[in-house]
Amino acid sequence: MNQQKETRKRHHRPLTWLVALTAMGMLTAIIGLAAVGAATASRLHRNVDTPDIIDWIIPPPLRLWQRLAPHVDWPPPWLRGPGNGGMPNVTPEQLAPSVSTPLSARPAEENLVADVAEQVLPSVVNISTSRVVRSAANSQLTPFSSDPMLQWFFHQSATPHQAPREQLQRSLGSGVIVSSDGLILTNHHVVDKADEIRVTLYDGHELRATVVGSDSHTDLALLRLEGDDLPSLPPLPLGESNDLRLGQLVLAVGNPFGLSGSVTMGIVSAKGRSGMGIADYEDFIQTDAAINPGNSGGALVSLDGELVGINTAIVSRTGGNQGIGFAIPSSMARTIMDELVEHGEVSRGYLGVYIQDLDTGLAEAMDLDGNKGALVAQVADGSPADLAGVQVGDLVVSLDGKSIESADALRTSVALHAPGTRITLSMVRAGESVSSELELGELQDETGMRELSTGADDPLQGLSVQALSASNRRELGISASLEHGLVVIKVVEGSRAWQAGLRQHDVLLEANRKPLIQPGELRAALQGEGSHLLLTVWRRGAAQFVAVPKG
Numbered sequence: 001m002n003q004q005k006e007t008r009k010r011h012h013r014p015l016t017w018l019v020a021l022t023a024m025g026m027l028t029a030i031i032g033l034a035a036v037g038a039a040t041a042s043r044l045h046r047n048v049d050t051p052d053i054i055d056w057i058i059p060p061p062l063r064l065w066q067r068l069a070p071h072v073d074w075p076p077p078w079l080r081g082p083g084n085g086g087m088p089n090v091t092p093e094q095l096a097p098s099v100s101t102p103l104s105a106r107p108a109e110e111n112l113v114a115d116v117a118e119q120v121l122p123s124v125v126n127i128s129t130s131r132v133v134r135s136a137a138n139s140q141l142t143p144f145s146s147d148p149m150l151q152w153f154f155h156q157s158a159t160p161h162q163a164p165r166e167q168l169q170r171s172l173g174s175g176v177i178v179s180s181d182g183l184i185l186t187n188h189h190v191v192d193k194a195d196e197i198r199v200t201l202y203d204g205h206e207l208r209a210t211v212v213g214s215d216s217h218t219d220l221a222l223l224r225l226e227g228d229d230l231p232s233l234p235p236l237p238l239g240e241s242n243d244l245r246l247g248q249l250v251l252a253v254g255n256p257f258g259l260s261g262s263v264t265m266g267i268v269s270a271k272g273r274s275g276m277g278i279a280d281y282e283d284f285i286q287t288d289a290a291i292n293p294g295n296s297g298g299a300l301v302s303l304d305g306e307l308v309g310i311n312t313a314i315v316s317r318t319g320g321n322q323g324i325g326f327a328i329p330s331s332m333a334r335t336i337m338d339e340l341v342e343h344g345e346v347s348r349g350y351l352g353v354y355i356q357d358l359d360t361g362l363a364e365a366m367d368l369d370g371n372k373g374a375l376v377a378q379v380a381d382g383s384p385a386d387l388a389g390v391q392v393g394d395l396v397v398s399l400d401g402k403s404i405e406s407a408d409a410l411r412t413s414v415a416l417h418a419p420g421t422r423i424t425l426s427m428v429r430a431g432e433s434v435s436s437e438l439e440l441g442e443l444q445d446e447t448g449m450r451e452l453s454t455g456a457d458d459p460l461q462g463l464s465v466q467a468l469s470a471s472n473r474r475e476l477g478i479s480a481s482l483e484h485g486l487v488v489i490k491v492v493e494g495s496r497a498w499q500a501g502l503r504q505h506d507v508l509l510e511a512n513r514k515p516l517i518q519p520g521e522l523r524a525a526l527q528g529e530g531s532h533l534l535l536t537v538w539r540r541g542a543a544q545f546v547a548v549p550k551g
Contacts, residue, residue: 072536075196116305117251122202123236124253127173129194132166174254174298176307177235180223185337186297187312188214202261205231213340213426216471217332219312220333238297239306241329244268252289252311254298264290273326274408277480279314279470281412284326285309291325300327337418349440352383353390354497355407355513373397374410386439388465392427398426442528443519459550461535462495465519476505482538484517485509500548
């Protein structure tokens with residue numbers, strides 16, 4: 001019996017040792033981890049000697065384990081005594097260095113940005129405008145009465161018994177001093193229809209200003225400060241926006257939300273942005289520098305301290321900055337400013353072609369390489385392009401050696417040339433490269449309201465039209481899908497135009513199946529054959545035909 005018990009004990013003894021060793025291993029691991037953590041924390045925060053802590057934490061069984069297993073490297077080298085195995089001792093001062101760094105130790109770029117900001121701030125001003133708006137006395141009873149499109153849709157108008165009331169509207173924007181004698185460059189929409197304009201300088205001086213000239217097509221305006229004894233005015237030099245590179249640092253300076261002297265920094269995200277529906281001629285610089293309401297008309301500045309753009313608009317779903325802002329390039333601003341100074345208005349070159357962008361399908365169908373350029377869809381009879389031999393189907397690829405990548409690019413480039421300027425167009429025609437030299441005509445005023453009637457017997461008697469533009473698109477809510485046309489601004493009730501069925505805010509797209517771009521083309525269409533003038537009219541989101549009797 002005793003022999004059997006002894007046999008069972010011998011059989012269980014290995015299992016007992018296994019359990020004991022396992023328990024000791026687990027205990028060793030736990031205590032070892034605690035030792036490492038405590039030692040690390042102690043060395044980092046107190047900078048005390050690690051072996052003392054380890055000797056205090058590690059119990060005698062682990063010292064026995066070290067004697068039985070001398071090949072085990074314990075403690076690890078990085079927890080050993082002075083020198084810390086190559087790991088330097090860390091002091092609290094090293095862990096939490098001072099937040100403020102001496103100016104001399106800061107990067108040169110940081111100093112440069114600060115220097116440029118200090119240099120340009122005095123050249124950027126705050127512009128406040130006011131105007132009196134007259135409306136019907138009971139307009140507050142109809143919440144949609146201030147919307148021209150809804151007025152037209154519901155046929156609302158002020159009745160004789162409604163006494164008009166006046167309301168003062170104020171707005172804020174920014175501007176840039178461009179000459180020491182008081183010229184201020186800003187956006188057209190900042191001062192449009194203003195009765196009074198006040199400019200506040202960086203030092204707090206407030207002065208009145210008048211409009212030298214304004215150009216709605218590019219959304220630029222030029223102001224002049226009033227007064228015989230003007231304070232010192234530091235003009236901001238105009239730089240070369242054409243030399244900007246993608247990724248280049250720029251500063252946006254202005255007065256967002258009326259907060260004067262605000263500076264934000266970003267990069268040039270893109271160049272040559274067009275087709276945004278912001279202005280009629282677009283060649284925008286895109287930037288992610290924060291631009292907010294009130295920044296309009298402010299400066300986009302290079303780190304050379306030069307004006308490279310006039311901040312104009314943002315793309316936003318909230319009304320605030322979302323990293324996509326647009327500035328009119330200084331190359332365009334310089335041209336418009338010179339015209340406004342010399343003439344008070346802008347005269348533009350006229351080519352006389354109807355153009356469109358080239359997409360992949362058209363390129364394949366017309367056997368053209370690539371998808372860049374301006375495709376000529378129609379040539380106006382007797383226009384400079386017609387006289388120079390430009391043909392339908394020609395692809396314009398450059399103007400005076402400058403690449404043309406889209407229809408908008410060609411429109412803008414031609415418009416920035418003065419009438420009478422000789423230019424050279426490079427084109428692709430039937431797979432061959434051709435060039436044509438021509439003299440630009442003068443583009444007639446596109447936005448001025450044109451009274452077309454010449455007498456009571458005139459078929460267009462009572463009709464006033466205006467070329468479709470970005471400004472009247474916004475005001476009247478006209479769809480961006482309409483690329484051209486004439487907006488009916490006024491039609492006299494009972495007139496021949498009224499009797500033919502034309503109404504205010506109609507958009508005349510075509511006359512006798514030919515596109516309408518300028519008011520003069522509608523008058524010219526009357527000289528065609530037939531007893532009626534056939535108009536294609538866009539009304540309430542759909543196109544329809546209207547026949548106007550000529551006799």
